[in-house]
Every structure is written in structure tokens, then in C-alpha cells.
Amino acid sequence: MRLGKYEIGRTLGEGNFGKVKYATNVETGKGFAVKILEREKILQLKITEQIKREIRTLKLLKHPNVVRLYEVLASKTKIYMVLEYVKGGELFDKIAMNGRLKEREGLMLFQQLVDGVSYCHDKGVFHRDLKPENVLVDARGNIKISDFGLSALPQHLRDDGLLHTTCGSPNYVAPEVLANRGYDGATADIWSCGVILYVILTGCLPFDDRNLAVLYQKIFKGDVMIPKWLSPGAQHMMRRILDPNPKTRITAAEIKEDKWFKQGYSPAAPEEDDDDGLLDMHDLDEAFSFSEAEQVRDGKAPAFINAFQLIGMSSSLDLSGFFEKEDASERKIRFTSNYSAKELLEKIEDIVTQMGFHVLNKNGKLKVVQSRKDLKGPGSLCIMTEVFELNPSLYVVELRKSSGDIALYRQLCTKLANDLGVSRSQPLLTSIAC
Known part of the structure; x- marks a missing residue:
């Protein structure tokens, strides 16, 4: 071809x-x-x-x-x-096949990672999905940062000068991104670099748990076990980067001044702008100029896609199951909220009662039951509702359908998510636009 x-x-x-x-x-x-x-x-x-x-x-x-x-x-x-x-493949595969790298080799890759990331920041680009799967290694052993599909530029900052779209991969995402109060893209990227450094030098993740709610609690605390067999310099660097407080976390400039980091360090020089006009922005707009007739087919508008669905399509470690429908049967749905656990349980009970459901409260868990004998088919619904705390200002509501009408279940989930969802005034689905 x-x-x-x-x-x-x-x-x-x-x-x-x-x-x-x-x-x-x-x-x-x-x-x-x-x-x-x-x-x-x-x-x-x-x-x-x-x-x-x-x-x-x-x-x-x-x-x-x-x-x-x-x-x-x-x-x-x-x-x-x-x-x-890039011939060598992903850094993830390199570590998966060979295990942790020797500290000297790992330091060289980390130096290149910080070089590349800090260059992006200087250009006003925040990656927001740094992980070994998005770091390629060429035939010479040099890294190449890839996959900027979730990146942000200065025009995506809000009036407070911060980014607000929650995105990234669970094990690598910074705690302030999860806190849903706005975050600095550069500081969040540095956290992800620290997680990658830990994976490079130890062969395992600093924060991990099969239960995502527990995983996020570990990330918020920043309580990481750093192996004592690593050099004191490497241990110190990890502690400085994996600081859950973004205000005291080490910056890229400070990393480059660190004694351990500077061992054999030779900064990479940005390439000259040899733009030959092949990538004209007007031509780019033309390439994506779809007519209105193309955009609406069979009377249906294109399906909406949000940040978490996009991550789920491109990553094996994704947030989609945590924030939205988790499987094809739609038996379990989760969404985040800033209401307290007590407020959430009270408001959920009020909402479902107003919708005609019966509620049983047992040990902080709600069982929502409705029987609708007037409808054709099963006409019944049984749901368990539970609230998990991520931090004092962010909670997860989990809805699990035991049995019943799927349409009725969706109606209830939509109502609860819209009324109680993240940041109170925001809908459950967060747009990919910052």
C-alpha cells in the first residue's frame, strides 16, 4: 500500500x-x-x-x-x-520481561524522562497520563515520551490557573488530581515521574490494591515503602517526589539540582525547529472538517465520549470502571461526590423515597427495593448502595443491582448521579475538554 x-x-x-x-x-x-x-x-x-x-x-x-x-x-x-x-517498544515491556533495572541504568532513563517532561512543561504542555506504557525505549536505550491524547495546554487552564479534568491511570495519578479541587499540571506530572522511577528501580508499584477505593486512600496518604537496598540518594529522591502535598513536592528544576540525579547527567538539547510546512494548522482543520450531513447519520448524533471512557479505550489501567458502568450487564455503577457520607446516605434515602422506592438502612448500607406489579415483565428492582471515603472531601457512591428492571435501574442511577455527583453542581460524566 x-x-x-x-x-x-x-x-x-x-x-x-x-x-x-x-x-x-x-x-x-x-x-x-x-x-x-x-x-x-x-x-x-x-x-x-x-x-x-x-x-x-x-x-x-x-x-x-x-x-x-x-x-x-x-x-x-x-x-x-x-x-x-521507536524500535525498542514500551518501557513497561522492558521492565515486565527483565524485572527492575540496575540503579545506574534506571537513573539514566529517569534523567531522560525528567528532561523530556520539563521540556514539555516549558512549552506549556502537561502530559497528564505518564506511565511506563506511554514511555518508549529506542534501540539505543533512550526513552521517547508518547501518547499525548490527554495532554493540556495553557488555554485549558481555568480562571484559577489550574486544570480540573480528572484523568490519568489510577496507579500513576497524583493525589491532588483525585481531590477534584483543581491541580497544577506540571506538579501532577512530576508525581507520575516519581511513580515511574519507583517502578524502574524496584520492579513493582509504590501504590497498589485491587480495590480502587483502597488504592486511592493509599495515594492520598502517600505512605510508600521504599526499599533500604536502594542508595540513600535514590530513596531521598523518591520521598521528595512522592510527597502527597503538591506545594512541598520537589519540582523539575529542583530535581535537576539534586546530587544523586546529577550523576553522569548530560542534558538533552531540544531539536531545532526545522518545520517544512508539512503540518499546516489550516490544513489540519481541513482534514477534520466533517460536514453536518456526515456527523448525523440515520437521524442519530454521534455518541458522547468523556475523559474516563477515552482512558478506558486506550489503557489497561484505567478509571472507567471506577467512575462509571463497570461491565456489560451494568450491574455496578460508581460516581464521586463531595457530599459527606452522612449527607449522601440521607440524600439518597430522600431521593429514592420520592421516586417511590422502599429503603432499608443497615450498618451504613442502603438496600433499595421496589416492586411494580402494575408493569409488564418482572417490574421489580433491588439495589445495594454503599459509600466509600477517598479523603475528607471526596466520596464514592457505589450502586449494585441484585435483580430487576434495567431501565428502572438506569433511571435511578441517572437521578442519583445528577443530584449528588462530583462537585455537587457538576454532572457524573466529565467532558474531555478541560
Whole structure:
């Protein structure tokens, strides 16, 4: 298959939005990775702005430790992103296959990670989903930060100068991101770098639990067990980064001045802007200019997609099961709220009673029951409701359907989420837009 001057070859990877294939420039023989996005899927998922944001972000970044975007092409049915080809694969796979790295090798990778991340911050780009799966290692052992699909730019800051979209992967997300009161993107990224450093040097996660509510409590406390066999410098660095208080957490500039970090450190120089005009922003808008007729098919608008669904589609460690429907049968749904546990239980009881349900309160758990003999079919519903505390200002409400009418269950869940959901005035589903 030919795409302009590129000859498309084998498939390197496949996701929900399309495929990544290896391509060769027939004029130079140089290899590239081409991300092929299906326009129809982009329309269906309503993620046009999301993809354009990733492209605009990568357009800004030209650094040895960041994956480079060279060109964007479009056809009637597909969008093609021509990216730097990184032969070595993910850092995650390197650690999974070989276990923890020696401290010297791990320090070198960490130095490159901090170099790349701090460069992004200098450009006003906050990654917000740093993890070993999004860090590639080339054939020479150098890292390349990738996947800027959840990144944010200065224009995404609110009036308080902070970001407010909760996104990232559970084991790597900073506590202030979960607190839902706004966060500094640079500080949150540094926390994620600290988790990656811990994984590199120990081969395991600093915060982990199968129960996500328990996992988040561990993250809020920042209580991490640092192995004593690590050097004092490495231990000190981990403690400074994995500080749950973002105001006292070490910054990128301070990391670069640290004695342990500076061992053999040779800062990478950003690449010169050799923009040849291939990625014109007007052309980008044209590539994504779908007509109104295309956007509405069969009388139905494209499905809405939010941040947590997007993470769930692109990551094996995702937040989707924690904040929204957890399985195909929709038997369990969770959402966050800023009401206290006592307020939540009282308000849930008031709401479901007004809707005609019966409520049984036992040991802080509510059993919601309704029998509707006037309706055809089973016409009954039985739900268990439980509240978990993440921190003093953030709680999780979990609804579990034991039996009954699915439509009735959805109606009740929607009502509770809208009335009690995150930040009181905000809906359950958080838009990907910051």
C-alpha cells in the first residue's frame, strides 16, 4: 500500500480508533510509524477535538526524548499521523520481561524522562497520563515520551490557573488530581515521574490494591515503602517526589539540582525547529472538517465520549470502571461526590423515597427495593448502595443491582448521579475538554 511518498507495511499495534503501521519513505528509505485513524469512528465517538489537540500538542514538541510528529495526511475515510518510529517498544515491556533495572541504568532513563517532561512543561504542555506504557525505549536505550491524547495546554487552564479534568491511570495519578479541587499540571506530572522511577528501580508499584477505593486512600496518604537496598540518594529522591502535598513536592528544576540525579547527567538539547510546512494548522482543520450531513447519520448524533471512557479505550489501567458502568450487564455503577457520607446516605434515602422506592438502612448500607406489579415483565428492582471515603472531601457512591428492571435501574442511577455527583453542581460524566 502506498500513501504518497510512504510505503505502508506491517501492523505495529491496533487500538479502538485504528491501527499503527510501519511505513518507509520510498525516497529516503527512512522508517516511520503511521497512526491510521478511521474518520467514521472519530465521528461516532465525537473525539475530533481530542485528536486535533494531540496533533497540535505534538506539533509544538521537538525534543530527543519526545516522540516526533512529522506529517498529517487525510483521505476521505482516514486520518494519517506520520510519527517517529521507536524500535525498542514500551518501557513497561522492558521492565515486565527483565524485572527492575540496575540503579545506574534506571537513573539514566529517569534523567531522560525528567528532561523530556520539563521540556514539555516549558512549552506549556502537561502530559497528564505518564506511565511506563506511554514511555518508549529506542534501540539505543533512550526513552521517547508518547501518547499525548490527554495532554493540556495553557488555554485549558481555568480562571484559577489550574486544570480540573480528572484523568490519568489510577496507579500513576497524583493525589491532588483525585481531590477534584483543581491541580497544577506540571506538579501532577512530576508525581507520575516519581511513580515511574519507583517502578524502574524496584520492579513493582509504590501504590497498589485491587480495590480502587483502597488504592486511592493509599495515594492520598502517600505512605510508600521504599526499599533500604536502594542508595540513600535514590530513596531521598523518591520521598521528595512522592510527597502527597503538591506545594512541598520537589519540582523539575529542583530535581535537576539534586546530587544523586546529577550523576553522569548530560542534558538533552531540544531539536531545532526545522518545520517544512508539512503540518499546516489550516490544513489540519481541513482534514477534520466533517460536514453536518456526515456527523448525523440515520437521524442519530454521534455518541458522547468523556475523559474516563477515552482512558478506558486506550489503557489497561484505567478509571472507567471506577467512575462509571463497570461491565456489560451494568450491574455496578460508581460516581464521586463531595457530599459527606452522612449527607449522601440521607440524600439518597430522600431521593429514592420520592421516586417511590422502599429503603432499608443497615450498618451504613442502603438496600433499595421496589416492586411494580402494575408493569409488564418482572417490574421489580433491588439495589445495594454503599459509600466509600477517598479523603475528607471526596466520596464514592457505589450502586449494585441484585435483580430487576434495567431501565428502572438506569433511571435511578441517572437521578442519583445528577443530584449528588462530583462537585455537587457538576454532572457524573466529565467532558474531555478541560
